[in-house]
Amino acid sequence: xxxxxxxxxxxxxxxxAKAAAVPIVVAVNKIDLPGANPQKIRQDLAxxxxxAEEWGGKHIFVDVSAKKRLNLDKLLEMLAIQAEIxxxxxxxxxxxxGTVVEAKMDKKRGTVVTVxxxxxxxxxxxxxxxxxxxGKVKALITDHGDRIQSAGPSxxxxxxxxxxxxxxxxxxxxxxxxxxxxxxxSSKRSRIYREEALAHKKHLSLVGLKTRKLKELPIILKADVxxxxxxxxxxxxxxxxxxxxxxxxxxxxxNANESDVLLAGASDAxxxxxxxxxxxxxxxxxEKQGVEVRRYEIIYDLTADVKAALEGLLEPxxxxxxxxxxxxxxxxSVRGGGKVAGCYVTxxxxxxxxxxxxxxxxxxLGEVKVESxxxxxxxxxxxxxxxxCGLGLSCYSDFQKG
Numbered sequence: 001x002x003x004x005x006x007x008x009x010x011x012x013x014x015x016x017a018k019a020a021a022v023p024i025v026v027a028v029n030k031i032d033l034p035g036a037n038p039q040k041i042r043q044d045l046a047x048x049x050x051x052a053e054e055w056g057g058k059h060i061f062v063d064v065s066a067k068k069r070l071n072l073d074k075l076l077e078m079l080a081i082q083a084e085i086x087x088x089x090x091x092x093x094x095x096x097x098g099t100v101v102e103a104k105m106d107k108k109r110g111t112v113v114t115v116x117x118x119x120x121x122x123x124x125x126x127x128x129x130x131x132x133x134x135g136k137v138k139a140l141i142t143d144h145g146d147r148i149q150s151a152g153p154s155x156x157x158x159x160x161x162x163x164x165x166x167x168x169x170x171x172x173x174x175x176x177x178x179x180x181x182x183x184x185x186s187s188k189r190s191r192i193y194r195e196e197a198l199a200h201k202k203h204l205s206l207v208g209l210k211t212r213k214l215k216e217l218p219i220i221l222k223a224d225v226x227x228x229x230x231x232x233x234x235x236x237x238x239x240x241x242x243x244x245x246x247x248x249x250x251x252x253x254x255n256a257n258e259s260d261v262l263l264a265g266a267s268d269a270x271x272x273x274x275x276x277x278x279x280x281x282x283x284x285x286x287e288k289q290g291v292e293v294r295r296y297e298i299i300y301d302l303t304a305d306v307k308a309a310l311e312g313l314l315e316p317x318x319x320x321x322x323x324x325x326x327x328x329x330x331x332x333s334v335r336g337g338g339k340v341a342g343c344y345v346t347x348x349x350x351x352x353x354x355x356x357x358x359x360x361x362x363x364x365l366g367e368v369k370v371e372s373x374x375x376x377x378x379x380x381x382x383x384x385x386x387x388x389c390g391l392g393l394s395c396y397s398d399f400q401k402g
Contacts (some may be wrong), residue, residue, distance in 0.1 A: 002028050002036035002063070006044040008252060012259060015250035019218075019267045024050060025060045025082060032065040079254050090153035095175035097123030100130060101156065103166045111162040115173045122157070123150045127179040131171030132190050134182035135162040155317055204268045205292040206309035217244050217310065218269035219252040220260050222276050228299070229253060232274055235303045244310055256282045256293065265289040272302060324348025326391065331399045339397040340372070340390045350389055351382045358396060368393040 001007075017024050028038045028219055042052045044060060051057020060078050062353065079187050088270045094249045098117040106112045113130065115122075122128075126137045138161035140148050151157045159173075164186070176182045204214070219236065223229040240246045249267055250260065256278040262285065264271050269285070271278070271293040278286065278293050296302040330342035343350070352373040358365045372392035373380050383389040 002038050002041060003033050004030075006040065006048070006142050012250065012252065013049065013178060014045075016263055018049075019168060019249050019263060023086065025075075025079060026050060026052075026062070028061060028063045029066055031063045032070065042312045046326060075146060087390045090119040092118040092119075092121050092152045096120040096126065096128075096151070096173070097175070098122070098173045099170055100167050100171045100173055102169055103162075104190060105166055106110045109160055111160075111166050111326075113162055113173075114279050115157055115159050117151050117153055117155045117157065117173075119153055120175065121150050121152045122159075122173075122175060126175045127177070127182045128159075129174045129176055129185055130162065131167045131188060132193060133162050133164050133167045134179075134186040136179055137161050143194045154159075154346075160185045184310050204270060206294070206305060208272055216246060217246045217306075218249045218264075218267050219246065219306075220256070220264050220267075220269050220271045221248050222256045222260065222271070222273050224275035226253065228274055232272075232299055232302060235299065236272075239303065239307050239310060240387075241310055246306065246310070255279050258282045260287050261285045261289065261291050261293070264291045270294065272296065272306075273301060274299065322348065323354055324350055324385070326350050326389070328399055328401055329388070331401065332390065338375075338392070339399055340392050341399045342388065343391050344388050345383055347385060349382050349384045350391065352380065358393070360400065365398070366393075366396045388400075 008090070014024065026041075027123065028041050030036055031038055038061075042055060045059075046052070046055070046057075050059045052059060052061045054061070060082065062071055062075045062078055064075055066072070096117055098115045100113055101116050102114040104112055111133075115130075122137060122140065124137050124140055128135060128137060137159055139159075140151050141158040141160070142148055143156060145251075148157070176185070198233050204218075221229065221233060221236075223232060229251055233251050236246050237248060249269055250263060252260070255276050256273055258279065258281045260271060261278075261282045265285075269291075271291060273293065273295045275297060279297065283293070285291070294302075294305070296305075323346055325347040326343040326345045328341045329344050332340045332342055334340055350370065350373060352370055354370050356368050356370050370391060371394045372390070373383060374390040375383055375387070380389065
């Protein structure tokens with residue numbers, strides 16, 4: 001915006017584009033407003049590595065007004081010129097291929113997926129693959145709500161006819177030979193996805209940095225105040241050595257959000273937080289994608305960990321992985337004076353031989369081992385959620401109901 005200037009979202013967008021190595025065209029909007037200053041925008045963005053062509057740089061800047069529709073034709077012309085320079089071409093005479101932009105469940109129409117066709121042509125009746133999903137094109141709908149029979153390169157369309165789950169944004173759309181082929185590949189992808197989900201995550205972590213022998217350590221840095229952010233950024237970038245360069249691909253204020261974690265996942269980066277935390281959505285995404293998020297309260301600890309990671313000396317962090325939770329409903333005495341807890345498994349599963357923590361409220365009363373596990377009178381290896389069981393713990397019998 002020519003009036004608001006460079007905002008945190010602008011910087012975030014620049015960092016995302018740079019990490020993805022895609023060209024940037026800047027549209028400076030709201031030039032019709034009284035306080036508009038497009039030249040100041042050029043000056044501010046130059047500090048973030050975006051130099052305007054008229055200032056001897058390589059980035060195209062176009063001053064526009066969306067409200068009054070000023071220079072929108074010039075913006076489209078500049079995008080066309082940029083595409084020509086980059087030799088971006090597509091062949092319409094081949095099976096359609098594109099990217100999922102958005103997907104949703106519609107009560108009347110079922111799964112509706114917005115796809116940007118990037119090459120080839122998609123026709124009504126084409127069988128397709130979309131990530132883990134498959135289907136047959138029942139209808140193609142334009143952004144004006146019109147139904148069309150085919151969509152060529154550079155066309156955004158809504159597609160109906162997806163079987164199974166709703167696909168994720170960013171997944172690839174491909175037209176295939178037959179429905180049976182689509183179904184077969186989809187089931188194979190689903191199996192591979194499940195196996196990878198159960199396997200150990202392979203994203204970059206500070207602990208395993210030395211074994212990966214990377215030439216670059218990408219970091220996303222979030223802090224509570226600007227002073228700390230700049231100081232930490234300078235400190236950790238100075239830790240670069242001949243083997244590995246430390247590069248902060250995005251730095252910002254406040255809690256880590258989902259966008260930060262997605263950028264870390266795409267760039268194989270580590271997220272470092274100073275006096276901040278991660279949003280709940282960000283934490284879920286980080287766990288799902290296997291992105292490492294580390295929190296620090298002292299600058300020295302943060303820089304020491306990065307330095308140790310570069311030297312391969314960072315000690316692994318021991319993390320408890322909760323297998324399940326159970327609530328004590330009844331207490332039974334057994335021969336020899338021992339006690340067994342009659343439990344109801346409320347989450348996950350109870351596993352014989354696993355470690356366990358006994359809580360009363362928020363207080364941890366003991367760290368023990370599950371020595372015996374019974375389902376009624378029979379011994380069991382594990383007991384699933386929503387089932388009752390008897391638990392015998394090592395060196396602990398001070399049970400209470402609840």
